[in-house]
Amino acid sequence: MISRRALELATAVLTGSFGVAVVVSSLDNGIGWSSAGVDAGTFPFLTGVIIVVGSLYNLVRGVLPAATLANVPIAITPIELRRLAGLFVPAAIFIAAIPLAGMYLASALYVFAVLAIPRHQSVPRALAMAAATALALYVVFERIFQVSLPHGVLAAALGF
Amino acid sequence: MDNLGELLHGFTIALTMPHLLLMAVGVLLGILVGVLPGLGAPNGVSLLLPLTFGMQPVSAIILLSSMYWGALFGGSVTSILFNIPGEPSSVATTFDGYPMARDGRPTTALATAFGSAAFGALIGVILITFLASWVAQVALAFGPPEYFAVYFLAFASFVGMGGAAPIKTVVALAIGFAIAAIGIDTVSGSVRLTMGIDELVKGVNFVVAVMGLFGIGELLVAVEEELHARAVSSRIDWGEVFRAVVRLPRHGVALLRSAAIGCWMGITPGGPTAASFMSYGIARRFSRRGRYFGTGGGRRHHLA
Structure with missing residues (x-):
């Protein structure tokens, strides 16, 4: 509280x-x-x-x-705080992961975590949506707009 | 009266079928661009500039100016429905437009915004036609002290007329100035406030700041109250559009006042952003229903 x-x-x-x-x-x-x-x-x-x-x-x-x-005694109740954290914490981790894992991997992981961990979607469906998100980002930005999104340290280490 | 003759001659050229079609296309494209956050009217116009390369100069100018207006209106659409201003000058529209939309009156808010913008545009055109040569002299006489005065007036009116505690508004304004100062100083060229982070040398992008402040903030509030889609659905009821436009004259004094501010701020190179904030502040101060402002009683318009 x-x-x-x-x-x-x-x-x-x-x-x-x-x-x-x-x-x-x-x-x-x-x-x-x-x-x-x-x-x-x-x-x-x-x-x-x-x-x-x-x-x-x-x-x-x-x-x-x-x-x-x-x-005003109560501005935020514990339930509201948990809901806020549910949106904010994964988003913050996502942003923090971009320089390390790169935009594509980080966004795929983010979509998967947000969908699968609170059990909004089954694991296979969450996996498919995560892959689709990363692929869509790649096609739209890297291919169509020719804008290079951050690839991350991991991709650089693997030689991309 | 020379100017009037020229204006009427301009209308005879503009009011031909191909040109009217071009206007419709331009406004639609403009709204499309204006709705996208971050692509304001000037960006939109420069994006569509290549389209006009094969055209007659007159047609090209008609297309581009319709685009510009369309983009200005488009900016108010996202302000009202999503509380995310598409561009700086529609920030003031979010103050009342979004609460109105949330109360189930999105059509009224949209129609009022468009109607008053059209009215302001009309006044602006008439004024410019009669005063063009005089206005040009005034604008040329504008130097740094005058710019400072105009912006100081806008910011001061914001502090004095905003709803929140004045000191909090001052702190928020100063934080905004400090963030705007990040990066290369335009006067001396030295890099400041970057804390050694290379990415900050270019400064903080306006769009990034707006998305974070309005977009993410709105999302967090929505989550806190466990409302799922806060984007207000906007089925357009034509009767409501008509009623909103008919109701506009009732706010006649506010409209005229805002038009006057808009014209003045448009002549002086303060720009549309300062003008829209000023109109809002003044309307708030003069309105007898002032305390309902910000909860959805308002009206304003843009003009530059």
């Missing part, structure tokens, strides 16, 4: 750390004026500062007991 307060705080921390990353990264490019004019880091630096300050404000508002939105 996740409360609205926890969500508010987590979002504020997330946006705040993004802001800090922007500030730190833009310092490398230099902020302020140089002989060439405004340095490249100035604009990102300012946006980063705005993000950090705004996130701090949101964080404080989330902590304060007076905040009305934060008093």
Whole structure:
């Protein structure tokens, strides 16, 4: 169970750390004026500062007991969380697998896992659909559009 | 009055059978391209440019401009039915169009979007005809400070008139700026905010950001509420189309106001995206039913 307060705080921390990353990264490019004019880091630096300050404000508002939105006790129930994870986790693994296994293998595995593991489809049908997806991607992109999708480290090791 | 004569002469050329057919083809192709996320009106026009190589110049321009309009309308179709804007200028359409479609009024939302867009286009054409030479001078006088002012106005109106907590809107805007700043700086040419990742040198593609924010976000919400197909079915009931168009004049003031904003923002090179957000913000502010905005009471249109 996740409360609205926890969500508010987590979002504020997330946006705040993004802001800090922007500030730190833009310092490398230099902020302020140089002989060439405004340095490249100035604009990102300012946006980063705005993000950090705004996130701090949101964080404080989330902590304060007076905040009305934060008093909503339950924003996400465990069942909803499980459903969300059911979509998000396989998708994240799929994306992470693309550089390693390549687009075709990764998408075939993804389709197979999503269809066969929750038993939406029988294993042979899921296998057939996975193969069809990979084949369709190959024909459409590699053959028709002549766009090379990522082949992955595995394919490179096998000599494709 | 010279301009008017020229315009009427233009109509006599445009309103011939082959040209009308070309317009129909162009608009249909345009809608097809506009519906695809990421292929906005300019991309669509450049994609279909080869089609026009064998044509007369006049026919080619007619085809391309019909395409452009078709693509603009096509962008609103996905905004309303799927909550995924096909291109930047139809982002504002998702705010009301999608809730309306979800309430079972997709036809009304589509007809209103198209009707008001047609109205805006008409006003724009009339205005441009009479003011073309004057307008050109104003547009040429636009420099960096004016660009900044126009965009600042658009963003400020967004913060002031958005429904969410203003500070959250500011943070979201600043995150957007920071993401847009990733890659090669157009002024100095130095690479910034890439954290050493080569793929980020080219920056973050607008389409990628929109698909993630609107598309994936919408999917996750749908899964959370265990609704399967959230894409609203859209059987078109012609009676409803007619009723929506008839109802348009009732929003006359909003239409005229939005047309004025659209023309102004179209003359000033702020572009259609800023114009559509501005119209939305202003309509929201002036509407007595303001608090229903974003839940499906609205109307807007695009113009550039």
